[in-house]
Amino acid sequence: xxxxxxLLSRNNKIIHQQRFAHDEITVGRGYQNDLRLDDPYICAHxxxxxxxxxxxxxxxxxxxxxxxxxxxxxxxxxxxxxxQDIITIGRTHLRxxxxxxxxxxxxxLSDFEENISWLNKKRIALGLxxxxxxxxAYSNFIASFDEIKSSRLVLTTLGQLLLFSIWPLLVxxxxxxxxxxxxxxxxxxxxxxxxxxxEIFTFLRGVxxxxxxxxxxVAGLDALFYAVSAFAFIxxxxxxxxxxxxxxxxxxxxxxxxxxxxxxxxEDVVEEExxxxxxxxxxxxxxxxxxxxxxxxxEEWINETESLFEKLEQKRLAEESN
Amino acid sequence: xxxxNTYAQERAQQLFNHYKSGLFQIQIIELGSGNKSAIGSGxxxxxxxxxxxxxxxxxxxxxxxDKYRIQYLSATGMEGELTLQDFDVVNDxxxxxxxxxxKQYLPFNLASNLPEQGVPIYSLGNPHDLGMIxxxxxxxxxxxxxxxxxxxxxxxxxxxxxxxxxVNANGEVVGVNVATAGNQIGFLIPLEKLKSLLDRVDGxxxxxxxxxxxxxxxxxxxxxxxxxLLNREWNKSKLGNALVPDSVAEFISCWGDSNAEDKxxxxxxxxxxxxxxxxxxxxxxxxxxxxxxxxxxxxxDVFGQHKFYTFxxxxxxxxxxxxxxNKDDVxxxxxxxxxxxxxxxxxxxxxxCLRAYKHYSSLYDVLFIAATLDYExxxxxxxxxxxxxxxxxxxxxxxxxxxATSWQ
Numbered sequence: 001x002x003x004x005x006x007l008l009s010r011n012n013k014i015i016h017q018q019r020f021a022h023d024e025i026t027v028g029r030g031y032q033n034d035l036r037l038d039d040p041y042i043c044a045h046x047x048x049x050x051x052x053x054x055x056x057x058x059x060x061x062x063x064x065x066x067x068x069x070x071x072x073x074x075x076x077x078x079x080x081x082x083x084q085d086i087i088t089i090g091r092t093h094l095r096x097x098x099x100x101x102x103x104x105x106x107x108x109l110s111d112f113e114e115n116i117s118w119l120n121k122k123r124i125a126l127g128l129x130x131x132x133x134x135x136x137a138y139s140n141f142i143a144s145f146d147e148i149k150s151s152r153l154v155l156t157t158l159g160q161l162l163l164f165s166i167w168p169l170l171v172x173x174x175x176x177x178x179x180x181x182x183x184x185x186x187x188x189x190x191x192x193x194x195x196x197x198x199e200i201f202t203f204l205r206g207v208x209x210x211x212x213x214x215x216x217x218v219a220g221l222d223a224l225f226y227a228v229s230a231f232a233f234i235x236x237x238x239x240x241x242x243x244x245x246x247x248x249x250x251x252x253x254x255x256x257x258x259x260x261x262x263x264x265x266x267e268d269v270v271e272e273e274x275x276x277x278x279x280x281x282x283x284x285x286x287x288x289x290x291x292x293x294x295x296x297x298x299e300e301w302i303n304e305t306e307s308l309f310e311k312l313e314q315k316r317l318a319e320e321s322n
Numbered sequence: 323x324x325x326x327n328t329y330a331q332e333r334a335q336q337l338f339n340h341y342k343s344g345l346f347q348i349q350i351i352e353l354g355s356g357n358k359s360a361i362g363s364g365x366x367x368x369x370x371x372x373x374x375x376x377x378x379x380x381x382x383x384x385x386x387x388d389k390y391r392i393q394y395l396s397a398t399g400m401e402g403e404l405t406l407q408d409f410d411v412v413n414d415x416x417x418x419x420x421x422x423x424x425k426q427y428l429p430f431n432l433a434s435n436l437p438e439q440g441v442p443i444y445s446l447g448n449p450h451d452l453g454m455i456x457x458x459x460x461x462x463x464x465x466x467x468x469x470x471x472x473x474x475x476x477x478x479x480x481x482x483x484x485x486x487x488x489v490n491a492n493g494e495v496v497g498v499n500v501a502t503a504g505n506q507i508g509f510l511i512p513l514e515k516l517k518s519l520l521d522r523v524d525g526x527x528x529x530x531x532x533x534x535x536x537x538x539x540x541x542x543x544x545x546x547x548x549x550x551l552l553n554r555e556w557n558k559s560k561l562g563n564a565l566v567p568d569s570v571a572e573f574i575s576c577w578g579d580s581n582a583e584d585k586x587x588x589x590x591x592x593x594x595x596x597x598x599x600x601x602x603x604x605x606x607x608x609x610x611x612x613x614x615x616x617x618x619x620x621x622x623d624v625f626g627q628h629k630f631y632t633f634x635x636x637x638x639x640x641x642x643x644x645x646x647x648n649k650d651d652v653x654x655x656x657x658x659x660x661x662x663x664x665x666x667x668x669x670x671x672x673x674x675c676l677r678a679y680k681h682y683s684s685l686y687d688v689l690f691i692a693a694t695l696d697y698e699x700x701x702x703x704x705x706x707x708x709x710x711x712x713x714x715x716x717x718x719x720x721x722x723x724x725x726a727t728s729w730q
Contacts (some may be wrong), residue, residue, distance in 0.1 A: 141629070142628060142629045142632045143632060145588060145589070145625075145633050145636070146586075146588065147586060147588060210671075213659035213660070214658070214659065214660075273654060275648075275649030275654060276654055276655070277642070277643060277646070277647050277648075277652075278640075278641075278642040278643065278655070279641070279642075279643075279654075279655030279657055279675035279677075279689055280655070280657075281639075281655075281657040281659070281673045281675055281691075282639075282659070283635065283638045283639065283659065283671055283673050283691065283693065284635055285631045285634045285635040285638065285671060285693055285695070285701075286631050287627045287628065287630075287631050287695070287698060288669065288695040288696065291661065291695060293661055294661075295661040295662050295663035295669055295670075296660060296661065296662055296663070297662075297663065297664075297665075298662070298664055298665070298721055298724045298725055299721075301660060301662045301672070301724065302717050302720065302721050304658070304660060305658065305674060305716075305717060305720070307658075308656060308657075308658045308674065308676055309676065309686075309713050311656055312653065312656045312676050312677070312678050312686070313678065315653050315654075315656060315678070316653050316678040316680060316683065319653055319680065320680065
């Protein structure tokens with residue numbers, strides 16, 4: 001029969017833990033105590049823990065200390081202790097329980113964990129960083145129509161990558177704070193893979209848009225794709241960074257990706273179409289090698305406008321009835 | 323110079339004295355507050371008290387007849403009611419009837435023909451509550467490049483003089499002032515337009531027919547305008563590797579621009595823009611009747627094809643309508659994106675945007691823009707806007723426009 005004492009931080013994280021083989025523990029600032037705490041607000045003989053010989057339950061007793069003993073924030077002189085009770089003496093938080101207390105069931109080590117271990121290789125992370133850098137530099141180059149110096153291009157691109165790096169650094173830092181391995185390389189690899197995926201998707205989307213601009217449901221499928229990839233990205237990030245139950249991880253990733261998509265499409269969903277004297281149109285252009293769609297002749301083109309006139313007439317009638 | 327000016331001033335003074343009883347300030351009164359919402363000028367044209375003015379002076383009333391009324395203020399300070407008899411929205415004319423004919427009322431006589439070029443003419447009006455003013459100027463003939471025939475008048479007309487008469491040295495009316503703020507050169511509506519409106523007047527127009535009347539006038543006008551554009555061979559001129567329409571009609575003026583002088587530019591841009599100079603005023607926020615055509619050739623030896631097309635995509639966005647509008651008058655634009663190839667083998671991506679007129683259901687504003695795909699590092703942007711046209715006109719014009727470009 002043994003008793004476990006855990007010394008807790010302000011937000012109840014375990015700082016130190018000790019197991020006592022006997023059934024009586026004295027706690028105080030004095031040197032003869034079993035558990036000595038160096039907290040000026042604690043008395044020399046502050047409190048003691050006994051085991052009730054009949055029931056085996058633990059009893060906590062205050063030894064008329066100046067600042068008293070609190071169990072779950074309530075002052076008490078003598079009380080039964082339960083497993084999750086938090087004892088506060090002076091400025092110190094303790095949890096004291098029977099060493100026989102049950103621990104949480106063992107988590108199964110997932111194969112997935114093994115399968116993504118390559119992400120944590122520094123070579124992979126560095127290689128991906130380089131590829132993303134090239135992609136980003138090319139995008140910047142393509143989009144600047146004035147004369148551009150290569151040094152300036154490199155600096156701008158590095159600045160962008162640095163900005164993106166905040167995310168993996170933040171997550172890795174949080175993971176470290178939680179006493180877990182930070183796995184910074186994995187976090188970077190994940191981010192770069194996600195960005196590359198987005199880049200490729202945007203390009204493919206552009207080619208589809210260029211060929212089939214009137215395709216229905218495209219906006220909805222876009223949103224779905226973004227939602228799924230954001231969920232996957234956040235889920236993986238959490239998987240690498242924290243030891244959580246899958247349920248908790250699913251809930252957090254679900255909520256975060258929902259918020260992201262909601263933010264992205266907020267205007268379309270919530271806002272009513274307001275009057276704009278200018279048309280909002282999109283005419284993405286790509287070299288004709290990307291054009292697989294047979295162009296129309298003038299007559300057919302004119303016939304196609306019929307549906308536009310019809311749509312507009314419905315819109316006019318709808319606005320009239322409002 | 324001094325003597326000419328003095329002569330003109332004296333002459334003006336004589337005119338003022340003789341005709342002040344036939345000149346009125348026209349006031350549009352908001353019924354709720356009793357305040358003036360607009361003022362302009364008007365003048366008597368016959369013994370029974372018919373008054374001529376501009377449509378735009380009384381447009382508040384025409385748009386919202388239940389919110390406004392029209393009254394006059396004579397040169398002697400007398401006020402009285404006016405009723406709207408008829409109007410011509412295209413030529414910006416309105417005919418009103420004096421509720422009660424004031425004493426000493428002397429209407430203007432209409433001239434039988436237009437004066438010679440260079441002859442002095444006088445623009446009259448009552449722009450402020452100060453009484454009549456007279457602006458001497460010179461008759462410079464009909465504006466040659468005008469679809470809505472206007473007289474060119476050198477002399478600045480104050481906005482409040484709109485609707486006032488322009489008379490020759492004998493005091494006979496040769497035109498009506500149309501003035502917009504900030505224009506140093508005034509334009510006048512020629513007498514012919516006023517005469518033909520007068521011939522049509524037969525009693526008061528009913529309030530609930532105002533919108534229909536405007537629509538019919540706009541439909542007839544766009545018919546005339548679009549057929550004038552369609553029923554002729556369009557001149558073509560070179561723009562980069564392309565042949566594009568140029569000065570398609572005498573009333574459409576064109577000018578070009580290019581960045582060839584810019585040594586640092588990474589690309590060449592040559593453009594040609596054509597436009598109908600005038601628009602039709604419907605209300606304070608809404609005009610129609612605009613025609614614009616724009617062509618831009620872009621070429622770069624520096625950009626690779628991907629970069630060129632990114633640049634090209636960037637240049638085709640942001641086109642806007644040629645006429646000002648308001649949400650009470652038009653719907654939002656609705657656009658359609660297609661791929662097109664014309665009979666000359668010009669392959670392009672096109673955007674057609676339309677918006678409907680809320681009160682004139684058969685009329686639309688059209689905005690078209692297309693970009694060619696035939697060159698790797700060069701391309702042509704073709705663009706036009708039409709405002710206030712029917713579906714048939716829009717389709718016919720677009721059809722002609724689509725076929726109008728070719729490669730050299």
